[in-house]
Structure formats: C-alpha cells, structure tokens
Amino acid sequence: MxxxxxxxxxxxxxxxxxxxxxxxxxxxxxxxxxxxxxxxxxxxxxxxxxxxxxxxxxxxxxxxxxxxxxxxxxxxxxxxxxxxxxxxxxxxxxxxxxxxxxxxxxxxxxxxxxxxxxxxxxxxxxxxxxxxxxxxxxxxxxxxxxxxxxxxxxxxxxxxxxxxxxxxxxxxxxxxxxxxxxxxxxxxTEPRAGAPTIRRILVRLTGLDREPGHVVDWYGPADHHASGPATSEDYKAIEESVPTMAAEILGELQDELDWPDLDYLLPPQLSGRMTARIVESLGVPGAREISCVTSTGNTGNALPFFQFEQLLARMAPHDRALGIAVESSKWIKGGIALEMTA
The missing domain is CATH 3.40.47.10 (Thiolase/Chalcone synthase)
Structure with a gap:
C-alpha cells in the first residue's frame, strides 16, 4: 500500500x-x-x-x-x-x-x-x-x-x-x-483544494567536531551563580557557514526531486542583511522570495510558519516551493519541498 x-x-x-x-x-x-x-x-x-x-x-x-x-x-x-x-x-x-x-x-x-x-x-x-x-x-x-x-x-x-x-x-x-x-x-492526509503536498522534508545533523555557533544556557539553583551571559552567538561563524549550508540544502532537494526551476524560495531568516546575502548567493532565477525577518525579527522556530502563511496565499496550481533553514547551535540542515497539485 x-x-x-x-x-x-x-x-x-x-x-x-x-x-x-x-x-x-x-x-x-x-x-x-x-x-x-x-x-x-x-x-x-x-x-x-x-x-x-x-x-x-x-x-x-x-x-x-x-x-x-x-x-x-x-x-x-x-x-x-x-x-x-x-x-x-x-x-x-x-x-x-x-x-x-x-x-x-x-x-x-x-x-x-x-x-x-x-x-x-x-x-x-x-x-x-x-x-x-x-x-x-x-x-x-x-x-x-x-x-x-x-x-x-x-x-x-x-x-x-x-x-x-x-x-x-x-x-x-x-x-x-x-x-x-x-x-x-x-x-x-485528506484531499483538500488549495493545500500543497509535502514532497520532501530534509533534516540532517552536520555538527560533528564543530564548535557551536549559538549557545543558550539554563541556570538552576545549583549553578545560578555562573558568570557570563545566558546567550551568546558566534556571528562570524554563522555568517560564513549558513550561506554554504543553504546552497547545499537547495542543491540536494532540487537534485532529488528533479526540480531545476522553482516558483517560490523560502530562504533562512537569520536577519535582514544575512537573508539578502543568502538569496543573492543562491541565485535561483525566476523564484519569488518569501521573507519576513525584517519586520518580525528572527523568531526562531516560528519563522517558517510566517513564510508558509504568505506562501499559501500565493501558490497556484503546479507551483513548487522550497524552504530552507539552518540550525547553528550544533549545525543542522533543514529543508522542505511543497507542490500545489492541480
């Protein structure tokens, strides 16, 4: 079956x-x-x-x-x-x-x-x-x-x-x-008009022997005296790694699905400047970008849903969209492929 x-x-x-x-x-x-x-x-x-x-x-x-x-x-x-x-x-x-x-x-x-x-x-x-x-x-x-x-x-x-x-x-x-x-x-799993089909979801840990790019600490009573900030970010490492990882995710999904052309691209939403650089480096001609980070800030795991919300309002029959996310604390690749069937 x-x-x-x-x-x-x-x-x-x-x-x-x-x-x-x-x-x-x-x-x-x-x-x-x-x-x-x-x-x-x-x-x-x-x-x-x-x-x-x-x-x-x-x-x-x-x-x-x-x-x-x-x-x-x-x-x-x-x-x-x-x-x-x-x-x-x-x-x-x-x-x-x-x-x-x-x-x-x-x-x-x-x-x-x-x-x-x-x-x-x-x-x-x-x-x-x-x-x-x-x-x-x-x-x-x-x-x-x-x-x-x-x-x-x-x-x-x-x-x-x-x-x-x-x-x-x-x-x-x-x-x-x-x-x-x-x-x-x-x-x-029920058929529904106007609902795109999920063709592929990619999730892969790639952080072996790599230093974390983002650290968030939790303090309990035993270590509440710990010094230093609760959160810190190696922005330079993220700036160097995320565009390369985004390109790898995009290429893998396109090759696997045989989708040389895209209608929509949902790029990683780290910050306004970073997202613009990533989109430029990916070079996906004809794909319409769906980004929201300049007006929402980086909302972490909420961000793809803001992109999906815009996407669902725009997709037409036969449209294809790829979404990309990179987790920088221990380096995880994420991607999703959506297709609107007739």
Whole structure:
C-alpha cells in the first residue's frame, strides 16, 4: 500500500504586542543614533516583537499563549476544530518550562487529549524537525490530521539592566536580532483544494567536531551563580557557514526531486542583511522570495510558519516551493519541498 500524500492545509501565526523598532530600542537603552544606525546596517532588521514589556519587565505572553493563539487561527482558517487532531508535535528552543512540556500545555488549552504528543528541542530547524516527525507519522496511515507547532520566546534571556555599550558583539547581536513569536500548521492526509503536498522534508545533523555557533544556557539553583551571559552567538561563524549550508540544502532537494526551476524560495531568516546575502548567493532565477525577518525579527522556530502563511496565499496550481533553514547551535540542515497539485 502506497503512503498517503500529506498536505499543508492551513497555517496560523502569532506575535506578542506591538512592534519594537530600532529607534525604540535605542531610546529604551539610552544609546545614541550611531548604535541605531549600526543595527540597521549590520543586522538589517527594522523591528521585532517582544513578549516582555521593555519598560516594566512584565511578561505579557508565554510561548504557550502564542502557540494557542496561532493554533486557533490555523483551525479557523481550515474550518477544523481541535477534535479533528490526532497528533501534536512542537519544535522550540525556548519552552516555557522544562516540565510540563509546552506542547502539552498548549494541547490542554485547546482541549486536545488522548493523542500522541511530542516536543523537540532545537534551534532554527526545530519547526522542520517537527514537520518531519508529523509527516512520517501521517505517512503510515495511522493518523490523519496533525497539529504542528513552532515558536520561541527569546526575550526571556534579555537582561534589561545591561548597558549595550558594555556588551561585546557576541552578546549584543542576540538582543537586537531576535524576537518572539509562534506558528501552527495543520497537516492532513485528506484531499483538500488549495493545500500543497509535502514532497520532501530534509533534516540532517552536520555538527560533528564543530564548535557551536549559538549557545543558550539554563541556570538552576545549583549553578545560578555562573558568570557570563545566558546567550551568546558566534556571528562570524554563522555568517560564513549558513550561506554554504543553504546552497547545499537547495542543491540536494532540487537534485532529488528533479526540480531545476522553482516558483517560490523560502530562504533562512537569520536577519535582514544575512537573508539578502543568502538569496543573492543562491541565485535561483525566476523564484519569488518569501521573507519576513525584517519586520518580525528572527523568531526562531516560528519563522517558517510566517513564510508558509504568505506562501499559501500565493501558490497556484503546479507551483513548487522550497524552504530552507539552518540550525547553528550544533549545525543542522533543514529543508522542505511543497507542490500545489492541480
């Protein structure tokens, strides 16, 4: 018996609060226009959304809140309900707690119970990894509809007491590049008009003997005294490696599927400047780029869902799209191929 096709039925997304632009960040931290211009020129991200109020430090949204909102929007778009779901998978690098798993908190808020649930901890390919798990389980024929979630709340690691002038570039970049958000997708084996078929998902660890490009620490009572920032980034290593890895992912998917021509390209969304350089280096003539990072910030595992949301509104019959993600903490390649059948 052939494996059933798995379709991307609907997507929902959620961002916390109003956008915070570079001028607002500069004003909040009392730095001059040169700092603001540095963010514009070096990072290229105009704004992002924070779950924490920058003035009061109040946590306004948790990842579970954003995940629930995104899922509710996906259900509304699809005309489905939580009762239609028989599988839930989530990818995140910043769960609300170590236990209970955030995926199960979201399921509880939605009224989902009695189904398999999985939470995968990973950086920017976590959404692809969650989609891969759901895709493989749906392909067995034992499940019909999966809710796949992805998101991150990075501002939990933002120390509002620090002075940006005292930070190294490795410490400064995460604070201006990342934002918070969540996304949800409904996958189904049921035929559905306007729902592209997932042709291939690529997930591959390639970090053997390589130093991490991104580190996020968790501190417990036994090591709360540990010095140094909770998060740091080797931006130069990322800048050097991600374009090459993106090209390898694109080439592998195109060769495997025999897709020399593409209608849509969903490139990695690290920052505005980095994404522009990657797209230029990939050189995919005729493919329309779907990017959102300049207006959302780097929302980690939420970002592919913002791209999918735009993609579903644009795809026409026979269109083909490839999405690419690179996880830089221990170097994982991620890719997805979608095709809109007639």
């Amino acid at each position: 052939d494996a059933p096709d798995v379709r991307l039925v609907a997507v929902g997304t959620a961002l916390p609060g109003p956008p915070v632009d570079n001028a607002a960040l500069a004003k909040r931290f009392g730095v001059d226009e040169i700092w603001e211009q540095w963010v514009d020129a070096f990072i290229g991200t105009r704004q992002r959304h924070f779950s924490v109020d920058l003035d009061s430090g109040e946590v306004r949204y948790r990842l579970a809140d954003l995940g629930r909102i995104a899922a509710e929007r996906a259900f509304a778009t699809a005309g489905l309900s939580p009762g239609d779901v028989d599988l839930v998978v989530m990818g995140t690098s910043s769960p609300d707690q170590l236990m209970p798993a955030t995926v199960n908190v979201i399921a509880d808020q939605l009224g989902i119970n009695g189904v398999p649930s999985f939470q995968l901890q990973s950086g920017c390919t976590g959404a692809f990894q969650a989609l891969d798990v759901a895709h493989q389980m749906l392909s067995t024929g034992r499940h019909r509809t999966a809710l796949v979630l992805g998101g991150d709340v990075c501002t939990k690691h933002l120390d509002l007491t620090l002075d940006p002038k005292d930070l190294t570039p490795a410490e400064l970049v995460p604070g201006v590049m990342f934002g918070d958000g969540a996304g949800a997708a409904l996958l189904s």
